[in-house]
Amino acid sequence: MKNALLKIGSLLAGLLLVQIPTGHAEEAPRTIIVMDGSGSMWGQIDGRPKLEIAREAVADVLTRLPAEQELGLIAYGHRSKGNCGDIELIVPPGKNTGQTVVGAVNAMRFLGKTPLSAAVRQAAEALRYGEESATVVLVTDGLETCEADPCALASELEAAGVNFTAHVVGFGLSKEDGAQVACLAENTGGRYIQASNTADLTDALTQTVAAQQTAPETAPVALPEAVISAPSTAAIATTIDVEWTGPNNAEDYLEIVPARTSEVVSGSRNYAYTREGSPARLLVPANEGDYLVRYIWSGPEGRKVLATAPLTVSDSEFAIFLPEGPIQMGSTISVRWKGPDGPGDYLAIRKRDDADAGDISYAYTTDTNPAEIVVPNVPGDFELLYIVEGSGERRAGVSVPLKIVEGEVSLRAAPLVRPGATVSVRWEGPGSSQDYIDIVPSNHTETSGELTYAYIGGAGPGPRELGAPTEPGNYLIRYLSEGAGGRRVLASIPLSVDPNAPEIPAIAMVEATFDVPGDFAGTAIQWSAVPLPGQSTAPEAWAMNEFVTGPVTQQFESGTYAVRGDAADVVFTGEVTISSDGQNRFVILPDETQAPAGSIDLVPSKPGSDNLGEDTGYLCEGPAPCPITDGSTGLSFMLPAGWSTDYPTTEGYTRGAQAAGDVFPPRVNFFRTGTNDALVLGPRQWVAMNGPCEEMGALGPFCMFESTDPQVLAAYQFVKATLKWDPPQDQSSLDRGCVDDDGHGPDACENGMEAEAKAFSDYSHRCLPGDRTVQNCDMRDGATNLSFHLPEDWVAEVEPSSPFPRAEFAQQAGSAHSIWLNPKDWPLGDRGCFLTRVGQLCLDPDSVDEALDGVRQTLQFTLTTGEVLRRCGDEECDFSHPNPALSGRLPALWSVEVGRPLPDGRISTWFWDRDRAGNFKLIGLNQPDGDNCLEAGEGQILCEYTPYISTDEFDLIRENLKVSAAASSGIRTLAPAEFDRALSIVRGN
Incomplete structure (x- = not known):
């Protein structure tokens, strides 16, 4: 359906292209373009940043405007991050300003938030909308992020304006997001136009910015007749049948739009081609309100509305919300639902238009919302129903159409191996928990009787290891789906077993580099890369435990990865494909839709709340994973959002071992908040029925209690990829007692827990969870003008000195880690000291680990008493x-x-x-x-x-x-x- 919608959007844009006339123009209202300058404009469409596409479209349209048309420009989010007041009238409205606006857009930076409502208000006021005709054209790629209501603003401006119109161009917005800003246009009599590429954006600006011309009078084309019959009311997210008669041209369709919509180009909430027959089945919007069902004719003069019928959408006791995009056969989907949630209620999949069809697959609503349900492993048209299991009766509360597509299923492995060799099989397919890969003789046709097999579910997206048969011969490697409706072979490839086969070569690794745009050079970033599921290759996940500035280079296996860079106040994301024959240098763009790294709660939560008790060591509240370094054990890892741990320990398992002072590799338990899901590093005893384990070298086994939940599987792989152990050189000096109940820090450790030990709250600069003296931890000391970036979980104290300030930087994570700037008395001479722009930065060279040296590098790079001119x-x-x-x-x-x-x-x-x-x-x-x-x-x-x-x-x-x-x-x-x-x-x- 999504692809069909995109196709319709492109078709509408092409058919409604309006050429800018060169003849006599009617006097057009004064216009201001409101241009989105937020950080999300770094997002890409067809491999190009949206900001580049916007600049190109603006130049294409505005350089062809008539000189007499009055035009201006307002931008928002283009000068600073996180500032809802960052709105600027760059070009006041005036004649012959097209080229000036083009130059201003080309010079814009794209950094901040999306205060689109306030920007439209300022544009209206600059146009004196209460005194004369005024038009505002908003180009946005995101929703309001500054706590304003664009719909209410539109109603206010429409009521107070003489002849005020706002057009909205949704640039790269989803259909759902577009519906949330379309009201700004619809409530002022304007247009909402969806633009998903360069041509769409150029057409949208042409239609909204270009002055309308007097067209020569031509004989109108006679409109054919059409009649539609539709229900007058319907509940949210249900389907309705609409009967129709009409010309039934190849591209005619029926659609549902808001009742105020007057233009054909409006962004349909749902549609169905007339060529699919009468009645047409339409999915009702998920929001209450008044709508129109319309017949759209594709005639010689473009698309015309031939018939309409009113539709009132009301709330409902029942609703089902399917995931976006095509649904692959045999896959497991997550379905949100609304209903009474009785003890026997469930969701069911049945064959569409078959009154006698039974339930192919089901999931009880009492289990969870959203519910996870396995779809049939054959393509076709089905329906998903909410079934009420009442007293003595069973009825369907609501049903929605469910289209299953074939999707991509493939296998890849060495075609020739030795008897008994380990065969690594890479796969792409539905990936449901009960799917599996097997090896059978080449003439085997049954779906059972395998020689060996490995389940897809339970171990993430990586390759599956199977033992080759010991007898030489020809075999098949198969992918079998246990999707709803029975077991089915979805793919197979040949395998030959021969004693003379060559050794299977090792996996080749290639070098890849991640960096950020020049506007963000010098930003301290923590990087991670997670392989996307469904690849024929299945590389390992990778993540950093420290923040670094500048490009980062790492060895990877070829494949496609989701890359994320977390900084103090911005997140960078992107998908990259690393290959042995590519340059593999990637600039990862900022992503305004992502929140910066999650917070880490180092204080135990109240016992009994959300499964968190007094032994809670670390909690990641999200929305992003949290970097954890436990100072007492030297264990570090990335903790997924919504997970917690108990306190890591290296104590002996028995009292005798503890009394003897034996130190073991760190042990820690990971818990998913609000569930019974758990991971265990270093279990004392573990039986195979608990779930799978993998050896982690010196850390020992890392285990997972059996689960088929994709989120648990992903968390296991992510934590496993980031586990790291740097044992402290002096275990006793790094005891957790360095942080007492009063919050005393490293000074307490170094001074034997003295009564006067300094608390973290006593430091004037703090970057602590819930206690940040500056939100993004970019510090500037007022007394000395010293500025620096303070890493997460660190505090600092600065004192005046000549010629440069002195400072102490201390780690909060329960250790004696400290770094000094220009210390008075440094006992080691030049050892452990590094040059900065403001003197020497010193730390004990005998206790430096990778994390501490990373902090030193960040401070060395950012410490200054000056002002950065250019990066x-x-x-x-x-x-x-x-x-x-x-x-x-x-x-x-x-x-x-x-x-x-x-x-x-x-x-x-x-x-x-x-x-x-x-x-x-x-x-x-x-x-x-x-x-x-x-x-x-x-x-x-x-x-x-x-x-x-x-x-x-x-x-x-x-x-x-x-x-x-x-x-x-x-x-x-x-x-x-x-x-x-x-x-x-x-x-x-």
């Missing part, structure tokens, strides 16, 4: 600043600060980058005590402060640098006092 993306970029005047060119991925004037009239600044290996690279302009110093213009000295800087990078900055002020040329010799001060700055003394 480059994947390509070189120019920078410029007027006061103090500084301009030039940066290598890809490099950054530069705004310059600072020195007493001698010169300007100082820093240039920096961090490469893939995490190495910090720093170049200074007119900064003291650098290496490899060269002139960069008269009196300007450019020096290196770290290794790893390439000659090309240094030369690009040096050769393009322009500074307004100049001093004496040549490298100036520092006086002894200046030299001592320079050393002091670099060393942090």
Whole structure:
């Protein structure tokens, strides 16, 4: 159905294309385009970001506008993230402004939220809608995200305006989302137009922005007659039969639309082609209200409404909501329902239009909502019913049509193996819990009698391992579906067993790199990649336990992955295909529909609430997975949203072992909130009937209680892929007692739990669950102007000092992890210290683990008392600043600060980058005590402060640098006092 809807949408857009006339124009109302500048415009359509498509369509339409048409531009979400007030009138309405609007749209950034209602209101006010005719054209790819009601706004503007009209272009919106913003157009007499590609968007702007022209009078085409007969009332989400007579052209159809709809291009709630016969069956919308059933004729002048019938949609005791998209035979679907939920009520699938048909598959409503139900493993037309099991009776409360498609089913394995070898079979198919893969002789035709088999369900989307027969010969590998209606072979491939077969080669790994757009360069991100289900290959999931900035490179097996990058205030998502013959460098775009990483509750919840008791160690409330690092055991993993754990432990299993001080690999239990689902790392005893286990090296077995729930299977695979153990060097010093009931932190650990130990709440900068001093944890200390990004679960205290501030950074997760900026007395000399733009960052080199070093890298990259001027993306970029005047060119991925004037009239600044290996690279302009110093213009000295800087990078900055002020040329010799001060700055003394 979804594909058919898209086809209709494209057809309507093509038939209703309006050419902009070149003759005499009627006077058109003044118009403002309201352009969506939110971060979701980075989403892709046909492999291109929506923002690129929007720019192209705007340029195509507006450069052909008549000069006398008055046009303006308002943008929202284009200057800052998370700001509902980010709305700007960029181009006031005026004549001959088309090219100005094009240039403004091309210069827009796409960053923030979607305050579309407030933006439309500002556009109406800028047009003086209460005094003269005004038209607003809203282009949006998302719904309102700033707690406003676009429908109420439309009614208000319509009532107060002289002749106010709002058109809405839903760019890439789903049919359901489009219905939520269509009221903004429908309540003002405007159009809602769905645009799903470049051509659609160009057509939509042509129809709404371009001035209407006086068309030559032509003899109208006589409209044929049509009659429709439909019920006057219907309940939500039910189906109705509509009888009709009419011309029945090839593309004629019946549709249901809101009652206020006057245009043909409106975004049908549902439709059926007349060629499918009378009566036509239409699915009623899921929202109450007044609608029209319409006959749409596809005639020589475009589509025309030939007949209408009113339809009132009311709420219902019953409703069934099917998942979107095609439903594959043999699959398990999730169905939301509405009904009385009696003790015997159930959902049933039956053959459509067969009065004697029995239940093919069923699921009781008492089990869950949504309900999981297995569909037939043959394609065809069926129906899904809500069955009420009353006292002495059984009746259907509601039914909806259910179309089952064949879908993709395939197998892939080595065609020739040795006797008894392990055969790895990759599969694509319905993937239901009882489906399985087997091996049978080549002439075997029965659906039973297999030599060996492996279930699809219970182990996720990966390959299935089967033992090859020991006897040489020809065999078949088969995919068997246990879908509703009986067992059926869906696919098979030949297998030859031969003692002389070659060894099966190892899986090849390829390198892939993930990065973000240039606008987000320098953002600290935690990456993960999960293979999409249904692939012929089934690679492993991968995730990082730390936040990093810059591109990330990792080895992967070829395949298609869902990639996610979690930052403090933005989420990046995308699907990528990694192949051995591709470049495999991917820019992952921001996704406004996703919330940043879930919160981690380190405080036990109240006993008895949602299955959480006093032993709850970690809770991920979602909506995204939470990175967990347990300081007491060194165990880290990603905790899925909606899951919790008890406290990880390395204690012995028995009192004797505990008394002896034996330390074991970490053990921990994972619980799915509100259910009995559980995963276990390191169980003491485990029997096979409990469920499957996999060995995790030094961590021992990781087990799952038997389940066919896809969410549990996915959680098991995700946690397994992210489990990591870095045992603390000094187990006793990392005891959980470092955090007492008063919230005392690392100071308590280091000072023996003294009464005066410092609590986390005493730190002035905090990035803690439920206690963030700044929402996105990008800190700036008011007293010293020191800014930095504080990682999750860390706190900081900053104190003034000269020439640079001092600071302590401490981890909240129950350990003594701390990092110091410019410490007063550092006992290790230069050991453990790293150069930053504001002095030295120091940590104990003997206790550094990967997580702590990742925090050090983040701080080293972000610490500054200046202001970032420009960050480059994947390509070189120019920078410029007027006061103090500084301009030039940066290598890809490099950054530069705004310059600072020195007493001698010169300007100082820093240039920096961090490469893939995490190495910090720093170049200074007119900064003291650098290496490899060269002139960069008269009196300007450019020096290196770290290794790893390439000659090309240094030369690009040096050769393009322009500074307004100049001093004496040549490298100036520092006086002894200046030299001592320079050393002091670099060393942090």
